[in-house]
Amino acid sequence: MIKITLFHIANQNIRRKIFRSLAIAVSVAVVAGTLFSITTIMDSVETSLRRGTERLGADIMVVPANAEMKAKTALLAGDPSTFYMDKRIEDKVRQTEGVKKAASQLFLQSSEYECCDVADMLLIGFDPNNDFTIIPWLTKRLNRPLEDNEAIMGRALTAYAVGSNVRFYGTDIPIAGMLEETGMKFIDNSVFMPFKGLRKIAEDSATRGKETVDIPLDKVSTVLVQVNPEITAARVAIFIEHEIEGVKAIVSEQVIASVRKQLFILLRSILSISIVLWIMAMLLIGVVFSMIVNERQREIGLLRAMGAKKGNIFKLVMTEASVLSLAGGIIGISAGGLFLYIFKGFIRSSLDIPYLWPSAAQFSLLISFCLFLSFITGTLAALYPAIRSMRMEPYEAIRRGE
Amino acid sequence: MIEVKNISKTYKAGSELIKAVDGVDLKIDQGEFTSIVGHSGSGKTTLLSLIGGLTKPDSGTVVIDGTDLWSISDDDLSEFRNLKINFIYQFASLIPTLNVLENVMLPTAFSKSDEPFEDYARELIEMVKLTDKVNSFPSQLSGGQQRRVAIARAFINRPEIILADEPTGDLDEETESEILGLFHNMNENQKITFLIVTHSTDIARGCNKRYRMSQGVLKSE
């Protein structure tokens, strides 16, 4: 049984001028698509940076003074790099004012690829007794102490599962746990082992491996620091550099903040272009709807004569605008999503920073936000024409439309 | 019953004021078939719009079945029109995006009634002999066919009053007599009150009451 509704009339109106309707929908789509892509990237970067800092677990990363750039690159881009300083620095750091916890790590590039050995990944030695950056972040809690000959894998090393073995310099190492994904290659692509285990590998490599490993066990690559809550990390970093010769104390929040600042300047300029686009789209839609209302004056008058209330006429125009805006929003978001999907690799590599896609919940929130914005775009733009159409006196509307 | 008392309406055309309706009094009882004859520009259409509540008079009152049209709210007036009055215009008044059936059913979109109007709409379309055009769009119809759709639409809400403005203006003689026959039929069977504005004296001749309008003034014939 057919029933005529306002939505049906609006829908038929949209179809009547398909090109005009498409023009409106596409202009909303462009805005929605750009905004969706940009906000998604910005949100991803922000989340990744925040999670990266949280995940690093350390407020400060102490490295050799000459390795500052290398360390920052490792921290952000995750390129495996090795640098060393005296192991005694760990104790000095621990004694510095404001330091709550300090844990050293030793970075080792794994051997050149040979059959069955893992190559070109960062093997990181750590002390499980002082650790606060590795074990708390296991995907599955390890309800026992980590054995010296066991390893923990970064999330990106998907070829290995917990319980399987990984071979380093001829020694098979059982994998005791897997770390949560961080987006930082420095953590995701690394294997973590207790110092003692590393020493054993070095000793055994002479007999088992194809090359003897010279592990600098009297050295450390970095000392990760957690500061007392009542003092800022920036001050503790100053204290560390002041007290200890030859080190650089990198405040992770500052690194992240500077990256965030640089990146957001770029993204903000794109965002401001989208805002200009948005305003233009609003103006365009406003003009088009004014034209529509003028063109349909007689129809509006006729509908009023048939008994349509002012509110019905308002709803009719607004329904048309909402349907077009939402359709434009859906098209734009889909196109934006497709763009992000197709170019995900490019985006990830060109940003050169930790990058994690938003969670499903965050995605839904972003989609809802962009849809809402699209809806607002059309409805706001059509608001004045809709009010004008509603206020027309029926007889005047019919006469003027003749 | 329609009761028009001393109703006037002035328009501004440039700097000139035109008195389209000048102190008109009119009384039409339920079920009457009334015509108003006059030349173009005599104020007939404006009077019809005033009676139908489409435009507000400068002075005077329009009372239909005891309701003073301009004492009620705009929404109530719309509802009142939807329930009691329908219009037939001298121009093509169909919505181009809707097919014949949808055009006929259009007034029901604003009706509070839960009645399924589709069957009645098809009956009306049959009555105006357009059954084979039910799914056609206005652009696929001739001027006469479009007029017949508009007439069918005028009856869909089962109105008590039809206000027709030159309803057969551009129709051939045969169709005109068919349409008039339909009007008389509806008038007799359903007691619908008709007020037809025309410049055709032939149409006027078949009406119970006849008025002539000249320069905004209405006179009984």
Place this chain on the structure above:
Amino acid sequence: MTRKFVIALMALSLLAFGAVAYAGSASSSGAGSSYDFSPKLSGIAYLQTHGGHVAVVDLSDGSVKRIVHGKPSDALTVSKDGKTLYMFSLDGHAKEVNLVTGKQTEWMKLGHKHCGSMVAPDGTVWVSDMKDGSIYIYDPKKKKLADVIKVSKSICGIDFSKDGKKAYASDMPGGFVSIIDVKKKKVIGKIEGVGNFIHRARVSPDGTELWQSEGNELKAGKPYGVGYAEDGGTPGGVSIVDLKSGKVKDFVITGGNPHDVSFSPDGKYALVAARQLPTRADSAIIVVDMKTKRVVKQYSACTSCHGAIGLEIPETKDGGRAFLCALDVDWNAKKFPAGCEE
């Protein structure tokens, strides 16, 4: 007898008069025929400038030399032993000049935009940053940054109380002075209403007053400045704060857009660094008698080089004007240090 006594008395009077007249003529002989009541000061004054050099003034004769360091700077402090000059640039770097050998260290990154500095009781140098409102503590022994204290929005002047327990940091646009607990490195109080756009604050030698240079730079730009005070307002001067009550107790008008104050160790004179004199294109050290609060002397800081020798000041953002900032004096120095240029 009586007659003899009168003659002797007259002869004695004549002798006494002659002695007094001789003494008077002897005391005025150094100044030629006119009398000079201005104080005789001795010491070497260092004035930081935006021109990448320090103006060095010998207070005994007013002669001027300069130490070129290469960066537009505001802040400068002489070490307690007078052997080192610490300077801090407007792009956040630190440099030391050995005043004995004339050797300079390389510029070292410290903060963002340094404005004022002062040697702390523990020997570190506290350096204010007008960009982030923090004090950067520079350790001259290790030539490293030792700590940072967040104070307010945009600070400039720094000095310490006589007992060394408190520090005072002036917030330029805020027109207030923050009081800092030196040991805890925390802001513990505030002295409000010190001026329009205040620069450096110095504690008087007796420890009771804080002399705060207030440029009162006019919005109309005369004398040349950034412009914070309404036209027709008070000319620049020094706002004197009673440290006991924490209230402004006096204002000494010096004119000339003052930017810093220094005191003679005996507490008799205050030396005010005036950035731009209203009377001529020059910066100057204006000497104020701390008791009478009157200007008693003036040393030209720039014209002897830029005017007399004909060194042109380039048309930079300072508008081709001499732009003098911090002032510090080594009162024990008798001659220009090593590394000075004509």
